[in-house]
Amino acid sequence: MINWGAPIWIYLWLAGMAGGAYFVAFLDDLFTRGGSRQLVRWATVLGIPLAVIGVILLVIDLGHPIRFWHLLVAFRVLSPMSLGSWILLVWVGIAVIMTILWWSEQPLALMASEGTVRSARRATRFLSWFELIFSVLVMAYTGVLLATSNLPLWAGTVLLPSLFVASAASTGVALLIITSVTANTIDKGELKLAIGLVKMRFGLTKLKSAINLLFNPTEWTIPRQTVARLAEVDVGVILVEIAALIGYAIWLGNSAMAGAGEALKVVTTGALAAPFWVGVVLLAMLIPLVLDVTSRAKDIETRAFQRAIVTSSVCVILGGLILRAVIVIGGQM
Amino acid sequence: MAKAMLVDVSKCIGCRSCQVACKQWHDLPAVSTKQEGTYENPPELSASTWTKIEFKEFGEDGTFRWLFRKHQCMHCTEASCVEVCPTGAVAHHDEFVEINQEWCIGCGYCVTACPFGAVHREPPKGTARKCVFCIDRVTNGLEPACAKACPTGAIQFGERADLVEAAHRRVQTLIAEGYSNAVLYGENELGGLGYLYVLTDRPSVFNLPENPEVATSMVSAQWFSGIGTAVLLAAVSFWLFFKRKKRIEAIQQSKTEGGAEE
Ligand code: SF4
Ligand code: SF4
Numbered sequence: 355m356i357n358w359g360a361p362i363w364i365y366l367w368l369a370g371m372a373g374g375a376y377f378v379a380f381l382d383d384l385f386t387r388g389g390s391r392q393l394v395r396w397a398t399v400l401g402i403p404l405a406v407i408g409v410i411l412l413v414i415d416l417g418h419p420i421r422f423w424h425l426l427v428a429f430r431v432l433s434p435m436s437l438g439s440w441i442l443l444v445w446v447g448i449a450v451i452m453t454i455l456w457w458s459e460q461p462l463a464l465m466a467s468e469g470t471v472r473s474a475r476r477a478t479r480f481l482s483w484f485e486l487i488f489s490v491l492v493m494a495y496t497g498v499l500l501a502t503s504n505l506p507l508w509a510g511t512v513l514l515p516s517l518f519v520a521s522a523a524s525t526g527v528a529l530l531i532i533t534s535v536t537a538n539t540i541d542k543g544e545l546k547l548a549i550g551l552v553k554m555r556f557g558l559t560k561l562k563s564a565i566n567l568l569f570n571p572t573e574w575t576i577p578r579q580t581v582a583r584l585a586e587v588d589v590g591v592i593l594v595e596i597a598a599l600i601g602y603a604i605w606l607g608n609s610a611m612a613g614a615g616e617a618l619k620v621v622t623t624g625a626l627a628a629p630f631w632v633g634v635v636l637l638a639m640l641i642p643l644v645l646d647v648t649s650r651a652k653d654i655e656t657r658a659f660q661r662a663i664v665t666s667s668v669c670v671i672l673g674g675l676i677l678r679a680v681i682v683i684g685g686q687m
Numbered sequence: 688m689a690k691a692m693l694v695d696v697s698k699c700i701g702c703r704s705c706q707v708a709c710k711q712w713h714d715l716p717a718v719s720t721k722q723e724g725t726y727e728n729p730p731e732l733s734a735s736t737w738t739k740i741e742f743k744e745f746g747e748d749g750t751f752r753w754l755f756r757k758h759q760c761m762h763c764t765e766a767s768c769v770e771v772c773p774t775g776a777v778a779h780h781d782e783f784v785e786i787n788q789e790w791c792i793g794c795g796y797c798v799t800a801c802p803f804g805a806v807h808r809e810p811p812k813g814t815a816r817k818c819v820f821c822i823d824r825v826t827n828g829l830e831p832a833c834a835k836a837c838p839t840g841a842i843q844f845g846e847r848a849d850l851v852e853a854a855h856r857r858v859q860t861l862i863a864e865g866y867s868n869a870v871l872y873g874e875n876e877l878g879g880l881g882y883l884y885v886l887t888d889r890p891s892v893f894n895l896p897e898n899p900e901v902a903t904s905m906v907s908a909q910w911f912s913g914i915g916t917a918v919l920l921a922a923v924s925f926w927l928f929f930k931r932k933k934r935i936e937a938i939q940q941s942k943t944e945g946g947a948e949e
Contacts, residue, residue: 357798357808381921385928417793417813424774424792432903435796436773494913501909502771503799504902512905515913523920586931590923598916612896686799 356686361415363678366496367525368408369442370518371674372401373492374526376449378587380486382580392576394482395456396533397526398449405446405492434502438495445488452481456573493522500685507621507685510614511605513598514681520595521638525674527588528642528667534576534584535660582654585663588670589646596639621684630680638673642666689782690825691847692834693854695885696893697861697869698841699755701726701740705833705842709738712821712832732758734809737818738833741894756893757833757842760784760805760818761873762881767902768797768806768815776815782847782881783820791815800902802877803895820881850883857885868892877901 379397383390413422426443430436455478462471497515500508508514606618621630645666652659710717715735720728727742738759745752762784768777769784776791777784786797786806791814797806798815806817821831829835830844843850854871861869866887873880877899884890890897 357795377917377920378924381924382928385925415795417795417808417810417815418791421790421792424776424790428774430773430775432906433771433773433796434906434909435771435794439773490914490917493917494910497913498906498909500799501912502902502906503796504767504802504900505799508799509902509905512908512912515909516916519913519916520920523917583928583931586927587924590927591920594916594920594923610898611900612891 356683358682358686359415360679361411363682364675365408365411365415366499366518366682367675367678368404368411370493370496370522370678371525371529371671372404372408373445373489373496374522374524375529376401376485376489376526377493378523378526378584378591379530380482380489382583382587386583389577390580392574393530393534393580395453395574396537396576397530398452398485400529400533402446402449402453405442405449409442409446434495434498438492438499441488441491441495445485445492448481448485448488452478452485455481459573490519493519496522500681503685505617505685506609506611506614507606507617507681510609510611510617511602513602513605517595517598517602517677520591520598521674521677524588524591524595524638524642525671527584527591528670528674531581531584531588531663531667532671534581535664537574537576538578538581578654581660581663585646585649585666588663588666589643592639592643592646592670596643599634599639617684620687621680625687626680626684629676633673633676634680636673637669638677642670642673645669689847690844691782691850691881691883692820692831693843693845693850693883693885694757695841695843695854695857696754696756697857697866697885697887698839699740699757700839700841701742701753701755702838703740704836704838705757706736706739708832708836709818710736712824713737713819732805732807732817734807734812734816737816743892743894754888754893756884756886756895758803758805758894759833759882760801760820761803761877762818762820763802763876763899763901764878764880765901766877767800767802770901770903771796771800780822783822783825784881785819785822786815786817788812788814788816802899802902847879847883854883854885861885861887 375397376394379390379393383394413419416422425436425439428436429440455474459471459474462474494515497518501512501514503509603618603622606614620626645662649659649662649666652662709715715737718729718733718735720730723730725742725744727740729736729739732739738757741756741758743754743756745754762782766777766779766784769779773794773796774790774792776787777797778787793808793813793815795808795815798808806815808815821829824831834842834844851871851874858869858871868888870886870890872884872886872890872895873882884893884895886893
């Protein structure tokens with residue numbers, strides 16, 4: 355009977371994607387000197403449900419779900435699961451506070467003094483740096499969790515966390531690209547119609563102004579240039595991921611740990627060869643790489659460009675899930 | 688004074704009395720299995736099978752040879768399960784490693800961490816379960832059920848120091864009898880195991896790791912690897928960003944120059 359099944363690999367994928375999206379968005383905003391604050395907002399807000407769904411899966415997978423709180427009355431620094439629970443908790447906590455601070459910006463601006471508004475902004479800025487550190491820890495933890503074991507596929511090298519971090523960042527970029535394109539291409543007319551329908555159905559007259567207040571266009575619409583930049587970053591991230599995968603495989607093949615060679619074979623030529631070569635190597639790495647590189651020649655305003663990078667992003671996200679599945683299942687075979 | 692068990696594989700006849708005694712004493716349910724062409728049964732340890740005899744079968748030029756080894760939790764001094772457990776449910780009680788069944792959340796982390804595949808998490812209980820060294824018997828002056836049941840004296844319970852000495856003597860005898868690879872396993876592995884083995888061949892022949900490592904031995908390196916990669920990714924995207932900026936600037940410049948010529 356397999357010890358860790360689907361809930362675990364889905365969880366590792368979701369947590370990695372959430373951490374990766376924030377990590378990339380924050381760096382992009384940093385390098386453009388505040389040019390991507392909208393992206394950081396989306397990453398933060400989307401990260402909350404991803405992490406929460408992941409945690410729910412993890413709790414469901416426990417033999418005694420009701421006892422999950424035992425995790426939160428212990429702090430065991432050598433146990434990546436204990437440490438990871440705290441990391442995730444802090445990560446989600448900061449994300450929630452940041453979101454609330456953003457959403458209260460407009461009401462604050464109307465009601466409170468300028469000083470209050472400024473200190474709210476400063477608080478968010480400060481928190482966003484903490485969140486960066488924790489997003490790195492979240493990404494790393496998804497790999498360290500598996501690597502701190504005695505199963506050769508997970509623990510035979512120290513490069514599994516490296517591979518998972520690169521994959522997390524890559525799925526994070528992909529999530530951001532899809533979000534950006536979707537958020538930008540939603541037809542304003544359609545949106546109005548949808549809101550109108552919801553209003554009719556539920557009699558919510560305040561809905562439109564509420565949505566405007568929460569997602570006002572200047573703070574939440576992502577510029578086209580950002581999307582193109584993300585597609586380029588994706589290339590770099592995938593190259594690092596490929597390097598991590600190659601390093602991981604070579605190291606595992608030569609690992610001193612008993613059973614490491616056999617574990618590698620399960621993935622490369624054995625039972626999991628098909629999902630590995632098609633799902634991980636092609637879908638998560640090579641296809642997106644080609645799509646991203648070739649899309650560079652296209653005009654970023656065109657549909658063709660958007661179609662290429664969205665396809666690439668969907669591949670990355672699916673491939674990231676298959677990578678987690680292959681490693682989690684393969685390690686226990 | 689530390690207690691321990693000594694398993695002498697050269698005395699084991701594969702009768703599996705220990706398996707049955709363990710199930711009986713701990714009220715563990717039977718598991719239904721299929722005939723797989725071997726007398727080894729059940730095929731693996733589980734949450735309801737805490738000890739079993741592993742059979743190794745060798746056929747060489749018409750002769751047939753069997754190796755038997757009792758398999759169960761080793762009660763390691765440097766115990767991976769204790770290290771990784773996020774709730775502290777697994778802990779040492781004297782030299783015995785015990786899982787608090789009321790506190791274990793059934794996360795299964797210890798299952799992946801144990802170097803001997805000795806702990807399992809399965810329905811219906813959902814908690815992690817393994818050999819408990821018959822702590823109820825031992826603290827009441829009895830020997831563990833498996834040792835009591837063993838008809839050949841292949842499983843001995845006693846003072847660790849005495850058993851180590853006896854085991855060394857037995858290994859010497861075996862070597863003298865022609866088992867040139869005979870060794871004592873468990874004296875120093877993982878800080879000393881609660882189960883000592885007199886083996887007639889190298890540990891790997893008996894499915895024992897030659898150099899078992901505690902699961903957390905590389906944990907700092909693993910964190911470093913993950914965090915280091917994040918730093919590398921930040922550096923790469925920083926570099927890409929500046930390359931891109933330069934390119935865009937160049938394009939703009941050539942545009943303005945083109946404009947000046949007109
Ligand atoms: S053999 Fe496994 S379960 Fe038993 S103490 Fe050692 S690590 Fe823990
Ligand atoms: S399954 Fe129980 S004993 Fe094992 S690591 Fe999880 S909480 Fe600890």
